[in-house]
Amino acid sequence: MTTLTPDASVRVRDLRKQYVVHEKEPGFLGSLKGFVNRKTRAVEAVRGVSFDLAPGEVVGFLGPNGAGKTTTLKMLSGLLHPSGGEVRVAGFEPRRREAAFLKSITLVMGQKQQLLWDLPALDSFLVNQAIYEIPDMQYRETMREFTDVLDLGGILKKQVRKLSLGERMKCELAAALLHRPRVLFLDEPTIGLDVNMQESVRAFIRDYNERYGATVILTSHYMADVTALARRILVIDQGQLVFDGDLARLAGQARGGKTIRLQLRQPVTAAQLAHYGSDIRVDGLSAELTVPRAEVSARAARLLADLDVADLTVEDPPIEAVMAELFGRKEIVSG
Known part of the structure; x- marks a missing residue:
């Protein structure tokens, strides 16, 4: 395993993930053939991705659907084991899922939830306090900060099922960051939210990054999220990194x-x-x-x-147009 240098919060070297998928011909006869002689093929979801992230860096991780973004984030958070390559996050090997590692990171997926559906959000916060062994004083201090920044005062004691999508997303973010992680993996954190709520979430992420110096990897289909938060952009397409640089350089690739x-x-x-x-x-x-x-x-x-x-x-042309053009290329662009 490559040793983590002092200026790297996340180090990825030649990261790969391969899945084996089963194939069958259509119809009943195809099912019988598949039962007797099952055919498989290998699918490479991530192919040789490499990058380093500095402490406190906010990076936009972009690409079309199926490009390998979520698979990469799951490997960085230890939910999936790589098929090859080397990964270090906050000084840990993610696949080991050590307690100290889990206290250093968080993964927020806009389409998933961790809050208990039938209980108030505050109860889920208390559960997380126990799981992450957060001292009472730190818990109260963090809750005051989050309640103020996210305007949670009127919703913490409401059942999660009765919260609007925007209210629930704010509570999801608070729950995920309650233990003050040093590395944030944010997968579509503003998906489905209205424009005002998107801006509220962006402001909270920006404030958290500045307050705690956290490293942030952000995926989003909303380019406003990326342009508002990230200076550096990674673009992945068909499992390969096709761009690594700042927004201005990305626009210049058009x-x-x-x-x-x-x-x-x-x-x-x-x-x-x-x-x-x-x-x-x-x-x-x-x-x-x-x-x-x-x-x-x-x-x-x-x-x-x-x-x-x-x-x-x-x-410059819209960043969406630039990426649409970039996705058709296969060369690595660095800056």
């Missing part, structure tokens, strides 16, 4: 262009803007167009010289 947004003093037509770029949209005195990345400065200068422009901004 082969397409950049978007120029215009606020005009005099209206223009799409035909007039066709000389400057493509994908043109005009709405009154507002317009936007796409220009080649290498020609942004020259095209912007021409627009300012030729048109009565009140304001001009240049933006």
Whole structure:
């Protein structure tokens, strides 16, 4: 096992996970054939993933459905054993599931729950206090912090079944972080929540990271979660890491262009803007167009010289579009 260096909270080397799945032909005859001569094939869910995370680092872990994100998080938390490779988290080997390791990490899955359905959330908190052997003074202090930041005052004594989705998710987060873990694995923590509740959850995660210096790995289909919390992005596709760098560098991997947004003093037509770029949209005195990345400065200068422009901004393409393009590639991009 590779020794954990002082500046690494999570170390992953050539991580692999292979499943054996059974195949059968359709219909009753296929079932009989499968019973007599069962066919199997190996499926590689994670293929040679490697990265290091520094203490206190917040990382967005992105990829399409089935890319291997949740499988990777489960291996990092010890719920699944790797088929190959080396993993160290907070100085521990996750597969051993030692008590000290479990007190150092947490795994929050937006589609799963740990709260007892028929009891108030407060009862589940007390159960977690006993499981993690949290001293009374620390428990009360943490509860005060979480109650204030997450506005839990009016819901702690309500049955979990009677809580709204947003209220339950806040309680789930509080329960998962009650023991003050140093490493957080967050798998779709805002899924299904409305915009206001998503922002509340993001603010809580940001506050926890700053207060306790926790390392955070976040997966989400909501790009606002990632852009609000993470400076570094890991992108996984078909079990392989295809990008490791910051958001700006990720946007720079797009082969397409950049978007120029215009606020005009005099209206223009799409035909007039066709000389400057493509994908043109005009709405009154507002317009936007796409220009080649290498020609942004020259095209912007021409627009300012030729048109009565009140304001001009240049933006990278939406991160979703960049990733959609990146998923079609197989080379590793590091930055």
